[in-house]
Amino acid sequence: MAASTYHVVLDETVNGRFVVEPALPVDGQVAEGTVLTVRTTPAEGYVLDAGYYSVPGRWGAMYHESMTAEFEVVVDQNKHIGASFVPAAAVAHVEVLHDVVYAQPGVKPLKYDVFTPKGARDLPIIVIIHGGGWTTNDENIMRGLARELTKGGQFVAVSIDYRWAGLADGDAEANSMVDLIEDCYGAIAHIMEHAADYGGDASRIGVTGDSAGGHLSASMATMIERVGDGGFGETEGVFEFMPSYLPAGKSVDVVRDEMLTAIRAAAPSYGVFGGPFLNLYLDDPRIDDAWKQAIMPLHAVPAATVRAVPHYVNRGTKDGLISDAMCTEYVDALVAQGQRVQYVQVGGAGHAFFDWKPDAETRATFAEYGVYYAAEMKAFFASVLSGED
Numbered sequence: 001m002a003a004s005t006y007h008v009v010l011d012e013t014v015n016g017r018f019v020v021e022p023a024l025p026v027d028g029q030v031a032e033g034t035v036l037t038v039r040t041t042p043a044e045g046y047v048l049d050a051g052y053y054s055v056p057g058r059w060g061a062m063y064h065e066s067m068t069a070e071f072e073v074v075v076d077q078n079k080h081i082g083a084s085f086v087p088a089a090a091v092a093h094v095e096v097l098h099d100v101v102y103a104q105p106g107v108k109p110l111k112y113d114v115f116t117p118k119g120a121r122d123l124p125i126i127v128i129i130h131g132g133g134w135t136t137n138d139e140n141i142m143r144g145l146a147r148e149l150t151k152g153g154q155f156v157a158v159s160i161d162y163r164w165a166g167l168a169d170g171d172a173e174a175n176s177m178v179d180l181i182e183d184c185y186g187a188i189a190h191i192m193e194h195a196a197d198y199g200g201d202a203s204r205i206g207v208t209g210d211s212a213g214g215h216l217s218a219s220m221a222t223m224i225e226r227v228g229d230g231g232f233g234e235t236e237g238v239f240e241f242m243p244s245y246l247p248a249g250k251s252v253d254v255v256r257d258e259m260l261t262a263i264r265a266a267a268p269s270y271g272v273f274g275g276p277f278l279n280l281y282l283d284d285p286r287i288d289d290a291w292k293q294a295i296m297p298l299h300a301v302p303a304a305t306v307r308a309v310p311h312y313v314n315r316g317t318k319d320g321l322i323s324d325a326m327c328t329e330y331v332d333a334l335v336a337q338g339q340r341v342q343y344v345q346v347g348g349a350g351h352a353f354f355d356w357k358p359d360a361e362t363r364a365t366f367a368e369y370g371v372y373y374a375a376e377m378k379a380f381f382a383s384v385l386s387g388e389d
Contacts, residue, residue: 004031004032006030006075007028007029007030008028008036008075008078008079009028009079009081010081011054011080013084014085015085016040016042016043016083017041018038018039018040018041018051018081018082019038020036020037020038020081021037022034033075033076034074035072036073036074036081037071038071038073038081038083039069039070041069043085047086047091048085049084049085049358050063050065050066050067050083050358051069051071051083052064052065052066052081052358053080053082054082054358055078055080057136058135058136059132061080061357062136062137063140063141063357063358065140067096067140082358084358090147093151094117094150096115096116097114097198100112100114100190100194102186102187102191102244103183103244103245105163105179105183105244106163107169107171108161108163108164108171110183110186110187110244111160111161112159112160112187112190113140113146113158113159114156114157114158115146115149115150115158116150116199117150117199118153119199120153120200121199122196122200123153123154123156123201124155124156124200124201124204124206124385124386125155125156125158125195125202125206126157126206126208127188127191127205127208127217128146128149128217129160129162129208129216129217130142130159130160130209130210131209131211131213131214131352131355132213133212134177134212134215135164135168136164136168139161141355141356142213142356144355144363144370145354145356145370145374146158148370148371148378149377149378149381154378154382155206156195158187158198160191161187162180162183163175165177165179165180174283177295179244181216181220181223182241182244184216185220185243186245186246187244188205189246189255192259192262193247202262203262204262205263205385206266206381207265207267208266208268208269208377209268209269209271210269210271210355211269211270211272211322211351211352212271214268214269214270214271214272214273214322215271215272215297217267217268218266218268218311219295219297220266221265221266221309221311222297222300222301223241223297223300224256224260224307225256225260225302226241226294226300227243227252227259228240228241228252228253228256229252232291233287233291233294237290239291239294243255260307263309264309264310264384265311265381266309266310266311266312267312267313269313269354270315270316270319270322270351270352271313271327273297273298273326273327273330273333274293274298275298277326278295279292297330298330299333301336301339303337304337304338304339308339309339310339310380310384311334311341312341312344312376313331313341313342313343313344314343314345314346314377315344315346316346316348316349316351317346318350319349319351320350322351324345327343342380344373346369346373349369353370354373355370
């Protein structure tokens, strides 16, 4: 029998080039299992944004990216290969530490990228949590926002990854929303432990994220009181989150108390705060309405008199996934608890305008909406985290 082959397409690039070895056949049909080495070279005045391969996925082309000038791609399905480049001036202000692994509770190592303004010391930290329906994407998709938030040298930005819900990671047992929330708390615990190494201040943290990451970032801000080792739904009425990572020598109680004073503000973008969109649950008879409500930020907002957690919420007016009513319901819950909140509707924008990918359309959307509203978000975080509020 003839060996299986797959079609490999080399995408056109601008402001740089890449070569693939071994060279592809004219028809692009490559034998299964072939390892292709991709080498990228930016044009003068540009630097590598990412090398990548892409495959069809839930949200169109799904990108698997590398931030190194040379990387390998294994041919195991039809793929596109390419590279994107950005002006050197756009990233001259920041140093990036890629792929810091903070835990591995399942098949996938959990990691984050650190964006540190050059010369940073004791800056507030903004933790960014990506979207993708809780089952796709990783921390790379938020690098455009991280770059914008670090301009001006006011903040360190850290973009984190987490387990995907269900069996999307290939884990033997399905991951629930509880697992994802525990991963995000674990990432923050790791970031706080190493904050000084990144030029950051562990006692001043803001959280943001878009779509599914909007849900997770709002959860980080509102549910800290329930970080603990009592289990989630194992005892009636007890719903606690055990972070996927704890620093050596620190109990979960100590970590919770540190987070209660450190996490001071949230900016969830076009997020999911309650309702049926959160119905990604385990097939477990213990999962009742109380369990479901316990993963919803909508039902976790603390009274401002107990703990203030200012919010900046935004949504595109042409968002076909997240409605104005969904955001307004959360805003109203914040207001009812006396929390400071600003809700901004972004005229003409659709969903995911804070995403960054190699394709021209995503980057153009980010340029049109993401850049401006990243500056608005940065002003919000400065008002809370700078110490001048």
